[in-house]
Amino acid sequence: MMQSTRPIGELLREWRQRRRLSQLDLAYEADISPRHMSFLETGRSQPSREMLLRLAERLDIPLRERNALLHAAGYAPVYPERPLADPALNAVRKAIDLILAGHAPYPALAVDRHWTLVTANEAVPPLMAQADPALLQAPVNVLRLSLHPKGLAPHIANLAEWRAHLLDRLRRQVEATADPVLIELLRELSAYPAPDGQAFGPVTVEPHAGVAVPFQLKTEAGILSFFSTTMIFGTPVDITLSELAIESFFPADSATAAALAGRAQTAQTG
DSSP, X not given: OOOOOSOHHHHHHHHHHHTTOOXXXXXXXXXXXXXXXXXXXXXXXXXXXXXXXXXXXXXXXXXXXXXXXXXXXXXXXXXXXXXXXXXXXXXXXXXXXXXXXXXXXXXXXXXXXXXXXXXXXXXXXXXXXXXXXXXXSSSOBHHHHHHSTTXXXXXXXXXHHHHHHHHHHHHHHHHHHOOHHHHHHHHHHHTOOOXXXXXXXXXXXXXXXXXXXXXXXXXXXXXXXXXXXXXXXXXXXXXXXXXXEEEEEEESSHXXXXXXXXXXXXXXXX
């Protein structure tokens, strides 16, 4: 859990400002008076546990940081953080396994809040094999693996476009969570040089077929082109579950679909 010795009013004000809300806006959303909202932020009033949870819900604060707010105000955390191997998450693990297996022969993987690989289906390892083995040692950070000069970056046909997409996505995640690990990861990835040693310039991300940014990977079978979707679990009350995401990749053209189907058939017969 994120620990903090900062006053609870200061933390509330920071989250409100991060969400670009005025005190009046948040007071209206939380059904309290603007005067009371002001007193909470200045420390003239101490929020109750129920009030903190109500404000955190209106501010869409991640569960981990909600626990940190409660701790800063002197209350016990209310959201558990179980490891994925915990028996209480058996049904979740089975659901993840079903989704990943059912997506084959197309690649799909599950990541945590820091983009650390949790698990993947059988279609993923062959696509990662071109990276330096050091980057494939657990724990594997899939963003680092994608953009590192010794990772997949030299093999991504539309690297500038894909890099801009990933960095923008990570930047929005940083804005939403203020997670220090993600802030440092964004700094690291942004500093990676282009594989040919040239600096990355401004990029206009062009959508594929007007719908999604493609991920185009150069392989021995030619360029494989994908678009991706992200799935998260609805209404989680466990921190681990709230921070899990499943990334599924679909073929963006018939050649990619055929190549993946052929690869899967070869694996089954070989």
